[in-house]
Amino acid sequence: MPKYHNLSAYARIRLPHTSNLGQEEEYEAKTHLPKLLDRVSKGEKIIITKHGVPVAVLSPYNDRDKYASSKIIEQLKQFRKDKKLKGLDLKTMIEEGRD
Template sequence: MKTVGAYEAKTHLTQLLECVAKGEKITITKHGVPVAILQPADSSKRMPVREVIDQLKRFRSGRRLDGLSIRDMIEEGRR
């Protein structure tokens, strides 16, 4: 497992993420003490895009804005 300091991790984050995407784990240290581990995301938790779209459509069905406009909701959020 590769180890990098916090400053180096901040400076080279893009390159570190490329390594992680290839399956590598990277420990980030601060003053020599491990504080975080970058590792690939658990791909088993990812849902197929089609399934996500179907879930969104099911959630949306039967829900209406009852005359509210997007502008009204934006203004309400600003209060």
């Protein structure tokens, strides 16, 4: 069940499936930026919405490496290295997928 905390005319919503992810309306973010930056500095990620549509994410600066494309590519390569077809023929699997 999500927790709702009223802040002026806008609601701050903590999504139930993520413990440190908040959502803020554009106006509230603009008006309360220092407070939002304090929350972000404590590790919270905040989605900024405009008319309910997500448009940006505020996240801690030290999270930036998590999303670096080179790091993601290396993680994918490692994932593939750990996964083997174990006797399955790739060509046969592709042909079966087309049926």
